[in-house]
Amino acid sequence: MDTTCKICFEEVAAPSLEAHLANQHGDSPASVREVYPEQYDELFVGDELAPGWADDAPADGNGESDGDRDDGGREDGEAGAGAARQASDSGSRTDRAVASGGSGSASARTREETGATGADGSRAGNAGEPRGTGTGSPAVGQDAPGAEGLQSGKKWLMIGVGGAGNHIIDAVLMRRDTLRERDEPLAGVWEGGLADYGSLNTNIAELGDTYYAREDRGYDRQQLLQNAMIAARKHNHQGAGRKWTVGRKLMQADFDGESNALRDRWDISANSLEASQAVMLVHSVTKGTGCGATPVLAENISEMAGQGVGLDDELAVTKPILSSVIIPEDDDFGGSEMVRGVAGMAHLSKAVDGIIPFDNQRLDEVGADISVAIDEERLNAYNPINYVDINRLLVAFLEAFTMSSTPQNYDQSATRQINGEVFDVPDSFRPAEPKYPADSDRDHQPAVIMAPVIGRSFASSFDRSTLSTLARTALFKGQLIDFDPSTAWGGSFMIYGPEEKMEEIAPLVNANELKDILSGEEFLDRGSTDPGQSVDLYVNQLVVPGIDSVHLWGVLWNPQIPSLGKMYDHVKELSEQSDSQQADNVRELWPLVESLFGAMGRDAMG
Template sequence: MTDNCKICLREIDEQSIEEHIAADHAGTPASVQEVYADRYNTIFDSNGELRPQYRDDSSDSDDEDSSLHITTSGTGSQNESESHHNDSASSDTNSNTEGAHNLTQSTSNSTNQGSSGSTRSVNRGNGSNSTDTIEIRDDAGQNRLESESVNAISDEGVDNSVSVPGSTPLSGATGNKWQMIGVGGAGNHILDAILLRRETLREQNSPLAQVWDGGLADYAGLNTNIAELGNTFYAQQDRAFSREKLITNGMIGYRHHNYSGAGRNWKVGRTLMQKDFEDEKNAIKDRLDVDQRDLEASQAVMLIHSVTKGTGCGSTPVLAKNIRNLVSEGTGVADATTLSKPILSSVVLPSETEFGASEMVRGVVGMAYLSKHVDGIIPFDNSKLDSQRTDFAVDIDQAALEHYNPPMYTDVNRLLVTFLEAFTMSSTPQSADTTGTERISGEVFDVPDSFRPVQRKYSVASERAYTPAVVMAPVIGTTSASRFDRARLDTLARSTLLQGQLVDFDPKSAWGGTFMAYGPAEKMEELEPLLQDGELTSILSGQDFLAREQYDGPSSVDIYVNQLVVPHVDNVYLWGLIWNPNLPTLERMYKHARELVEQSENKEAQELREAWETIEPLFDCLGRENMG
């Protein structure tokens, strides 16, 4: 039989569709009733149980065969997908996987605070509760079956039962830092790198694991391509989704396409995400692997994606808009703080060799639509990431990372995780990580401190259609020095603002920036007097860097420096976000888009004209000449 099941989209191996449903979908009768209404009463009785002729009393009650598991024999291949940074899964990524197997086997059901053998029930919708039997592993790694109450059926008839490895002790209660969502191929791979970093730290018994335990309220991977998402550590090991649950919890455009991707078309990505929220539907509440309680309790939302392919470019702005609407409703456990919840977006730009004309158009459109619905955009440029030194990048189990990330991007992703880890520890709840991070003096900035100081510098008299997000250029540098004076601080500033750019930009064109110096206690004690005396601020303000004195406008170029003791690192690091500078990559994208609008009559140009009112405000605010 060559037909595919309309629920899981797999080819039907059984003799009939009824037998396939009984074998693979007996646990989700509501999905069967909606998709195969004409066959439902033949297969299920009035209680939603299989009729006797379809029962297999000798079968094992777990669903191990339908779960996604890592293959470690070296003979498998990852899915072919998008070609630029993190958007392509190499066909060779199953090589050298013995180490990956050792890591992932021990973490399959022990993520989220290391609670081995635990699961959590996630309430996704408004349906009735039921008891579901799930497979988990005990501390000895043995499979066992437990029953837990899960919210099984929403009003839309979607299977909402989710078994996710053990929740963090603070999850949804004390406001862990990020609700992190990786969208599309790039976002899925970077999320994997973050999760593998956490697992590596746990394997090493490093207190730095607490940075991520306290830093992640929750996380999710979303995609329009089921094979791409299905090949991730997140889907295979962390969540251990069956194919059906992967579809209901991770697929954008549920039941509106065949889950094979957006085909480099941003309008397809946008339309599919819009379908998830049209009429009375709300995919976040109804089915996606995003716990509304954790979303509302988190300090901020971090979206991770590319902006030059169909899914990341088209879907993410729609998701951001609906997250904003949801957290602004004033419902749930975080009622007092939802209205001001920050939403940031870490976006990946392809290298010059991968940056064609169509990528430029999608990049302009993606950045612009995103800018309407998030507070800050952190762009990462593959060209700069590829040229960076990687000796200070964080340690992630190499075999596991190469297994789940395209090998050509493992070093790039380690650098990205290095930057995001520093951002995470800047305001990780102290109750969650007292052994992982310590503050010595001054205020460690929270997420709003990274963008709100500059929001007040936008012109109120502007005729722009909206006030765009702050574009925040990322930088990071390090030194192994043990003793510090002004000269060594100058060297650290140069390694950060000039050599440590993770996207190409001109520091002298920026509206200002916020920085964090961090390192071990003994070195930070040596550095503290210089920081307190304003030496680092003075250096960063100088002519070689942000050139504050060159600005003669009505506003001001503000520079903030914070400090943090991190006992379990060896070097001193300087981390920063630089506000609204001129970025050559974005300028090149914008110039090409404007030429199309002015000179071409093709469909791409017409789509740009329709979006131009959204595009102009973002690009009009880059550069110091546009401040205030």
């Protein structure tokens, strides 16, 4: 017998599966009917527990029948039933999370009232309805992040889409909880860095195995369907496979007509879109859900972010939306993967401001000296073993990006805070936008490709020579995707470290020593441009308590990236020489493909 219940994902502690279903899910007959139809026929008569099973079952949490669904597909009484299950002694997630050292509230998450309504004027999920009992959620009655509260201005609304994106969100949350439990100064990075977050997928099994679902939210199957499933109850919840067109259609179903799953159903607060500085989408570029569904989500977030700005179009600054995309190693990167990658990035390029590509092969080669500490037991339990080290490095890059403008007002009593030059999200890509050629025939400007780098130095003292070594470490050894820095349009950089070392480094940075080093022939080679062109560099500095070394973080704009060039060449040949359905799909996208991939390298600058 499978010892894990597919409804609550708990170990079956009762004498049998049937006894567990009667005791723990007797008040949710619809859940049993959907997941265990054979056992349902034995256990229930007309949605009531059959004689012999009813005596041991818990009383209904609200005295109402569970057979009817509300407008959002949520079963009546699910909140009361979920609370009863979570309060039980048989392995509740709340108890397990607290025992394992989880911090934060163990109370149920409540969805913030946004004032938005569904197509029929009703809300898909009632405001204040419990959404789970995980350790990372606000307590009942506590406001979720809102545009007017102290949490306004937090850095990211961060969403992981598909299996790869879900695992990276898990790694971020486990890093946050590790820092909390160790009471480290860097805990403030994520406390001030996440306005809200969520994981979305088309595969219920993948979602159910995440740290986000099990520990942070404490969701059972029905809550997962309601709060994190793409196109819930409109397909078999087994994923999009490797078909990006399927992933795209499933996400479109959540925004079809008057539908809006972000506003009405998912546990990601729509208000956090306004409260956050920017949106970060994390996903694979070659899987069906990651590359197919994410662009549709980005398009709808962009549309929502642009509504109600209250300013003239010429004055309004749109909400930055970035995409962190994961590219597989060459051995796993066949022709079909290349097509999916090009299609996904092409669609994304019209909806997001910047695309940060990460190459699994480079991430595997960079080494552990850049990686951050994450609780080993958790990481091994919730991340695939072959991606544990890779995801530590990804989190290190995202953590540095997050600390660059993390607000400090969430903890006015803190005496050791990150301080220095403010480096906002738009500073990471907007200086590149005016460099695109003027093209009256193009109906959009493509996303900026932002090649990521990060390096680290343990030197005890710093001068120009030491800074040059750090620059070399970051721009060559610390490339998180293989590229040629001398072909970039420019870049944004941040050097950060402990106060005692930054006191020595600051005069060098202020005297433009680091900028001169990065501009040299060995690195960005600013002198090799055509007349009228310029390569711009921006260097910021931060003092960060709680670390013992100096880091150089950066993103370089639109350089030549061999792996992306290989994808482009393959798809171009396919579109020109093949009569396959794949080729037809690509030909329809070709203007988007050309505008994004054709911008790599300085020859493409205006």
